Amino acid sequence: MNEIIKIEKLERIFRVGSDEVHALRGVSFTIFSGEFVSIMGTSGSGKSTLLNIMGCLDRPTSGEYYIDQTAVSLRTKDELSTLRNRKIGFVFQSYNLLPRTSALENVELPLLYNNTISNRERRERAIRALEQVGLQDRMTHQPNQLSGGQQQRVAIARALVNEPVILLADEATGNLDTRTSYEIMNLFQHLNREGITIAFVTHESDIADFTGRTILLRDGRVVKDTAVETKSAKAALEALPGSENQ
Amino acid sequence: MNILSLLKIAGKALLRNKMRAFLTMLGIIIGISSVIAMVSLGQSSSQSINNQISSMGTNLIMVMRGNMRRGGVSMGNTNMQTLTVKDVDAIRTQAGNVSVVSPVVSASGQLVNGSKNWVGSIQGGNSDLLSIRMYKLASGINFTEDDVRNSAKVCVVGKTVVNNLFETGENPIGKMIRFNKIPMKIIGVLESRGQNQWGQDQDDIVVMPYTTVMKRILAITYIHQIVASARSESVADAATDEIEAILQTTHKLKVGQDNDFEVRTQAEMLEMMTSVTGFLTVLLAAIASISLIVGGIGIMNIMYVTVTERIKEIGLRMSIGAKNRDILLQFLCESVILSLIGGIIGILFGLMISYFASMGLSWPFVISLPSVGLSFLVCVATGIFFGWYPAKKAASLDPIAALRHE
Numbered sequence: 325m326n327e328i329i330k331i332e333k334l335e336r337i338f339r340v341g342s343d344e345v346h347a348l349r350g351v352s353f354t355i356f357s358g359e360f361v362s363i364m365g366t367s368g369s370g371k372s373t374l375l376n377i378m379g380c381l382d383r384p385t386s387g388e389y390y391i392d393q394t395a396v397s398l399r400t401k402d403e404l405s406t407l408r409n410r411k412i413g414f415v416f417q418s419y420n421l422l423p424r425t426s427a428l429e430n431v432e433l434p435l436l437y438n439n440t441i442s443n444r445e446r447r448e449r450a451i452r453a454l455e456q457v458g459l460q461d462r463m464t465h466q467p468n469q470l471s472g473g474q475q476q477r478v479a480i481a482r483a484l485v486n487e488p489v490i491l492l493a494d495e496a497t498g499n500l501d502t503r504t505s506y507e508i509m510n511l512f513q514h515l516n517r518e519g520i521t522i523a524f525v526t527h528e529s530d531i532a533d534f535t536g537r538t539i540l541l542r543d544g545r546v547v548k549d550t551a552v553e554t555k556s557a558k559a560a561l562e563a564l565p566g567s568e569n570q
Numbered sequence: 571m572n573i574l575s576l577l578k579i580a581g582k583a584l585l586r587n588k589m590r591a592f593l594t595m596l597g598i599i600i601g602i603s604s605v606i607a608m609v610s611l612g613q614s615s616s617q618s619i620n621n622q623i624s625s626m627g628t629n630l631i632m633v634m635r636g637n638m639r640r641g642g643v644s645m646g647n648t649n650m651q652t653l654t655v656k657d658v659d660a661i662r663t664q665a666g667n668v669s670v671v672s673p674v675v676s677a678s679g680q681l682v683n684g685s686k687n688w689v690g691s692i693q694g695g696n697s698d699l700l701s702i703r704m705y706k707l708a709s710g711i712n713f714t715e716d717d718v719r720n721s722a723k724v725c726v727v728g729k730t731v732v733n734n735l736f737e738t739g740e741n742p743i744g745k746m747i748r749f750n751k752i753p754m755k756i757i758g759v760l761e762s763r764g765q766n767q768w769g770q771d772q773d774d775i776v777v778m779p780y781t782t783v784m785k786r787i788l789a790i791t792y793i794h795q796i797v798a799s800a801r802s803e804s805v806a807d808a809a810t811d812e813i814e815a816i817l818q819t820t821h822k823l824k825v826g827q828d829n830d831f832e833v834r835t836q837a838e839m840l841e842m843m844t845s846v847t848g849f850l851t852v853l854l855a856a857i858a859s860i861s862l863i864v865g866g867i868g869i870m871n872i873m874y875v876t877v878t879e880r881i882k883e884i885g886l887r888m889s890i891g892a893k894n895r896d897i898l899l900q901f902l903c904e905s906v907i908l909s910l911i912g913g914i915i916g917i918l919f920g921l922m923i924s925y926f927a928s929m930g931l932s933w934p935f936v937i938s939l940p941s942v943g944l945s946f947l948v949c950v951a952t953g954i955f956f957g958w959y960p961a962k963k964a965a966s967l968d969p970i971a972a973l974r975h976e
Binding site for chain 1: 572575579582586882883885886887888889890891892893894895896969970973
């Protein structure tokens, strides 16, 4: 199996005035192709810092980080931008869709920053990504015409459109009710079965239950890294009260 | 990121807030249109003055008698008898840049036709005088060189003279009028030219052969003035120098001796008038460009607000792979589009203003292409200059902080 993410003794120190804050104190793990990993921890555990580094938005103070066998630590800002554009798909808690812009154009956005893709291919890939998340009949809708769950699906389609090596989801269900959360987790499980590698940052353990492996962070260190039995989101959805009526 | 998608992104962002985009443009529209209108109107006014002076003959060169000085006291030029027909002949044969030349002798007195009379002035010249002075015949014919040789008692008259000596509708051609008891036959009537810019009636004129005026009316052997046409406006200066040199020779002036004549061109007059209007044009354009600066600051202000409002969008764009340069260019593009569209509307609007204003003032409508082109460049420059700081601010945002911004 391919190593999609390889992290070795990662440290990140923030300087606040004369104080040093150790956000990460030597984190090491590897994520292989096809895994569905949740990264858990309370606030202050360093999971946001870890996600920023994994997403090539930030650089570690020391340690090594490889994404898709590419070393990230010594890259310039522009090279990091290109890495984000080609290798990573972000899904945020607050969707971050452009207002007054159609779903299709929102999904096309990452490909606009990739010169190697023609206008036609961009359009085709955006349509395909929207089909993957089940929004083929909502392409011309603008975010304010879509429900929260639908907006998050558009955001997932946007993360998929550049065919990334890994999807990084940051509390992707944080703004959604239980039913919609389960629907989104069902979509993630579905995408994972199709071979997409996913790292899912959350602080809710019932959401983490839907993944196949949980990495628990505390005070900047990995305290637990275990494979868990994956709970089916589809089953959980059906078990919700009121499901029979739908 | 290619330029087309950049323009598309910037355009879409502007369309998301049409009212604000329009209000921002308004500053540029007002700035550019006032600059265009001012420059264009300034040029219209100088063109109008230019036309008036040109209608007197652009290539016109006048030689006047010089002032007489006796013991350091100027005695005026009325008694000078230095210009003669010989000078005219010398200029005609020797000055290569002069196309036609005519002597001028003037007299004034009572014109009488039956019971009607009019005090008018008579200009004596050769058959070229009318063309040098740019008069055209409305009816009848000009006098000929034969008439000049014979000192024929024929004349060509202007409209004012006709109106005052004849009944309405009466044909003056072939009629005899008297000037100081000397009868003369009218053989032509001049086209009306109205007043010149100094309010002088150009139709109050009687033109006849200079020989007739010199011998039969004034009984003099000298002439008052010489008028000549340069072959073209561009050689007017050369022609002036030629005439000066020729007259210095015929008048046997020693080197260093003051000329006893004075050569003037219409071009000198033109220069003086246009320098005044040119100064006014620059002044008005300078005032108008202040409003352009104000418009530019408006753009800067709005772009700052836009960047602050869209911090989260900027963070998102960075997270999906936009480089700092892409963000910078996007916001720069937005401000350039604003200023450019505002500029184009402003140019059209300014031309419209100056069109209607010059219609109202019956000035010629002049589109100054350099000023239109310059305004266009100024628009782009305004967009870049005032858009730069906000765009730089956007591009230097930290993606993590921008994404987390609420």
